[in-house]
Amino acid sequence: MSADLSAVPAGPVTAVLALGSNLGSSPQILTDAVAQLAAHELVQVTAESPLVVTAPVGGPPDQPEYLNQVIEVRTTLSPLGLLGLAHQVEQAHHRERIVRWGPRTLDIDIITFGSLSSDDEELTLPHPRAAERAFVLTPWSWMDPGAFIGGRSVFELADAAADRGGVRPYRAPAPSDPAAPEAHPVPEAHPAPSGITDAGAAGKAAQS
Numbered sequence: 001m002s003a004d005l006s007a008v009p010a011g012p013v014t015a016v017l018a019l020g021s022n023l024g025s026s027p028q029i030l031t032d033a034v035a036q037l038a039a040h041e042l043v044q045v046t047a048e049s050p051l052v053v054t055a056p057v058g059g060p061p062d063q064p065e066y067l068n069q070v071i072e073v074r075t076t077l078s079p080l081g082l083l084g085l086a087h088q089v090e091q092a093h094h095r096e097r098i099v100r101w102g103p104r105t106l107d108i109d110i111i112t113f114g115s116l117s118s119d120d121e122e123l124t125l126p127h128p129r130a131a132e133r134a135f136v137l138t139p140w141s142w143m144d145p146g147a148f149i150g151g152r153s154v155f156e157l158a159d160a161a162a163d164r165g166g167v168r169p170y171r172a173p174a175p176s177d178p179a180a181p182e183a184h185p186v187p188e189a190h191p192a193p194s195g196i197t198d199a200g201a202a203g204k205a206a207q208s
């Protein structure tokens with residue numbers, strides 16, 4: 001399939017994004033990331049799932065649990081423009097790619113972009129592993145119980161996913177809660193995240 005991933009859509013397209021973090025102050029990182037995506041003039045965040053705590057799937061066995069969330073956006077960015085924006089937001093949170101499926105401050109995957117299909121390695125749509133990941137499907141089904149991916153019900157896929165038992169709702173700790181989890185330490189000291197700009201987002205067009 002060869003979709004034109006740089007094409008700016010004629011009108012707003014609904015896309016589903018999955019966010020994950022297991023290094024640093026994950027609840028704050030996800031909150032900031034959604035705000036940074038929403039701050040782009042060509043992106044509107046139209047729905048947000050609850051946060052979920054999830055057991056790591058793949059990668060190093062000793063990595064911390066993840067905090068995951070799924071959001072829906074309406075955008076007039078091109079598919080690659082939206083990917084570029086996702087990468088900018090990841091970089092603002094010092095995402096490093098060291099080990100495949102290794103721990104990260106922030107990961108943003110594009111799960112669907114309208115009804116687009118793409119087998120391009122740079123941007124595969126729908127996301128090739130989303131339909132088997134409860135850490136994506138469960139929060140997505142809570143946000144939108146009628147959602148489909150690849151013609152299949154997200155709700156039913158979540159129920160069938162091998163990692164479904166590793167997903168639970170996130171409960172924000174009360175400030176005085178002795179069980180409040182520590183933020184997962186990030187290996188190196190990093191400067192505060194910088195603001196997100198349009199600079200790297202391809203396919204930018206005037207809002208329609």
Ligand SMILES: Nc1ncnc2c1ncn2[C@@H]1O[C@H](COP(=O)(O)OP(=O)(O)OP(=O)(O)O)[C@@H](O)[C@H]1O
Nearest residue numbers: 097101107108109110111121122123124125127129
């Ligand atoms: N649907 C997609 N969403 C995000 N990135 C994608 C997608 N399809 C392909 N990619 C490409 O995958 C590359 C690797 O992405 P990343 O390092 O975030 O993978 P990952 O999140 O660790 O693993 P996984 O792809 O299994 O979720 C990116 O540079 C990007 O170009």
Ligand SMILES: Nc1nc2c(c(=O)[nH]1)N=C(CO)CN2
Nearest residue numbers: 020054055056057066101135
């Ligand atoms: N629980 C969980 N496991 C993962 C996650 C994630 O976000 N949550 N992301 C991965 C690569 O994208 C690999 N494994």
